[in-house]
Amino acid sequence: MSSACAALCRRCRWLLSPKSSTRLYNVQVQRSMKVDQSARVGNGFSSRGNHTATLTGLSWKRQTSYHHDFTTKYLTTEAKESTDELSRTDATENKPALMPAVDAFTLGKSKKSPDDLDADDECSALEEISEEEAFGISIPPSIPPASTSLQQYVDKSETLTKLVQLGVSLWKLERRPNVGSMLLKLDFNRDVAPRLLFLKEIGVEDSRLGYIISHNPFILSENLENLQARVNYLKSRKFSSETVASMVSRAPYLLNFSVKRLDNRLGFYQQQLKLSSANTRNIVARLPRLLCGSLEPVKENLKVCEMELGFKENEIQHMVVAVPKVLTANKKKLTQIFDFLHNTMKVPHYLITKFPQVLNTKFLRLKERHLFLEYLGKAQYDPNLPGYVSLDRLVSLPDETFCGELASATLEDFYLFQKTL
Amino acid sequence: MGSPAVRMFHRLEGLFCVYKPAGVHWKLVRDTIETNLLKGVNATPARPLPHEVRFLPSPNKDREVAGGLALRAASVPVLSKHPLVTGPEFQHIKVGVGHRLDVSSSGVLVLAVGNGNRTMRDLYRTRTTRDYSLQCEFGMATQDFTDTGRVVERSTYGHITREKMERVIAMLEGANQKALRMYSSVDMSSQEAYELAAKGLLGPDGKSVPILTGLRCVHFQPPNFTLEVQCLNETQKYLRKVVHEMGLELRSTAVCKGVRRTRDGPFTLQHALTRHHWTAADVAQAMQQHRWKKRSKGRCGTVTDKAVAQTPGETLAASQEDEANREATIAELQCR
Secondary structure, rough: OHHHHHHHHHHHHHOOOOOOOOHHOOOOOOOOOOOOOHHHHHHHHHHHHHHOOOOOOOOOOHHHOOOOOOHHHHHHOOHHHHHHHHHOOOOOOOOOOOOOOOHHHHHHHHHHHHHHHHOOOOOOOOOOOHHHHHHHHHOOOOOOOOOOOOOOHHHHOHEEEEEHHHOHHHHHHHOOOHHHHHHOOHHHHHHHHHHHHHHHHHOOOOOHHHHHHHHHHHHHHHHHHHHHHHHHHHHHHOOOOOHHHHHHHHHHOOOOOHHHHHHHHHHHHHHHHOOHHHHHHHHHHOOHHHHHOOHHHHHHHHHHHHHHEEEEEHHHHHHHHHOHHHHHHHHHHHHHHHHHHHHHHOOHHHHHHHHHHHHHHOHHOOOHHHHHHHOOOOOOOOOOOOOOOOOHHHHOOHHHHHHHHHHOOOOHHHHHHHOOO | OHHHHHHHHHHHEEEEEOOOOOOHHHHHHHHHHHHHHHHHHHOOOOOOOOOEEEOOOOOOOOOOOOOOOOEEEEEEEEEOOOOOHHHHHHHHHHHHEEEOOOOEEEEEEEEEOHHHHHHHHHHOOOOEEEEEEEEEEOOOOEEEOOOOOOOOEOOOOOOOOOHHHHHHHHHHHOOOOOOOOHHHOOOOOOOHHHHEEEEEEOOOOOOOEEEEEEEEEEEEEEOEEEEEEEEEEEHHHHHHHHHHHHHHHHOOEEEEEEEEEEEEOOOOOOOOEEEHHHHHHHHHHHHHHHHHHHHHHHHHOOOOOOOHOOHHHHHHHHHHHHHHHHHHHHHHHOOO
């Protein structure tokens, strides 16, 4: 066994010589584990039996040439250890009879390329080397020191493996600056596991953990006491545990903000909109990202509703409680929809307040449906007159139901009409 | 290669047309289509992960192996090939746009995917014309020739009759035919020019000024009227300017309320996909239909690629047919 090992490592030494293909330096020991040196030797011994059967992920192309690759892949890091045996045995050039059948296969292959062996006379694989020289052979590391992608590290790092099993999109995270390095530096048992357990304790579903980390990887580097303090603060504001869990699931950045900031935001919504605490809790529970983003766009939206669109304060309150998304909507789209509703469709303010979801729809949808009804003579939005079409049904019904019930036409007619606009 | 996503992508290579709604930038349309095609292609089932043999520490501590630590071989999946680590197979699809439409216009917009871009380039190198339907109104003139621009002048239009309109149209057509002959690269006094003109193949090759090969008034009810135009090398702004100039010729003013492209080369309104059909499956079906049509047209040998520049008479007949179709559908809708 040891002599076989010696012969193999001699071949490996030849293959590691400068004249050989550079590919071998790139052929890394993909399967080396983070175990001690002694285990690595054990690796080499038990792996030899398997090398013909295994195909690695990265070596699809390489395995067609250089059949010795298989053994050297296992032995590049073991070269150092295997040469220990070399010094102990009487290594001779060829001992085919003593080799197991498996090694005869590889030896035979090496004999088939005698020109390569003859080519380098300085470092032949069959020459004996001293122990010092053997120790001096530099072994390339199995993982690159720097890379733009986490692909090379995922199989080696326990943290990354467990994150992929949780469902975290590493390909999206590695694009963000510094996130990849941060994830690699984390230790699973010390950093990641306690925080995941904390999230589970507050009631977050297992299936959502992947989503949360994909959107907010910094939760894994947040201090546990701070996280606990923020959850306690929310509970002190009379948010139930299930509400807190659902808020954290839907707004992954929520627990990264300090208690002061959360308090500031809740106070703003309560005072500015003059809502009761129950209503504030309601809108924040339904749209938790209100607590995460900046307050400037919300203030601008409120000003737009008041001045440009001409809504009164109680109307704005009612609309916000019914559809909180109005606070974070795009101002241009909001004004465009309102302009079409009020000036083209001639819908008065009180009807828009009654159906605020109409401000949340896509403009094209509203326009096409209104023009279709107008063409058919059915565009009647006054509740006092016959043939009334309510705004919420106009925008929220799916296409077939809209065509069938409101317009009394077929879907194909609707599509044909769209092509005449 | 082999994966189902790549096979789906090959099925999605070709030409098709969509109906661009007014008020939407053409780039948004192109991006939406690209996103939907990517969704369709990446939704195909992923390849199973390759496995490799690794030596994991064995929990069984009894076994004594030289070296100390016990190991067992296990076949584990290679996570570096997992889609969550590498990303989806397709992250970008080349979708090209044919002749562009500006924001306030609507109509047929031809798009090409993957290898279809080359086909589209070749198609446009041969002379193709486009059909437009212009909704116009007498009585005002604006800064940008549309009805939403800043009003520059208002005028009466009571004196305009259909006859005067036809006279102005004839004058414009004559001027455009002259431009057509001038910008073609043949000498006007040669036999070659006569033969090309007889077949209707006379015209500019490549870039030139916008030329209207056909102009017709289909609906006249002052102040509103509708024009049908066939043109080459045009922009939508030029067409609105033509309407403005027509108003001036009639001693009044006119603006263009809507520009709608009804045909771009061989693609007509009939083939255009509306917004609800911008999915990968519908796009693949539209491409297939276009390919069949091209194949059957080639077999019958009716219209070759070169003879697409038609004479005004032929274009009038084609547009009359289109108009009849549209009127039929509108009548159908009204009956219900």
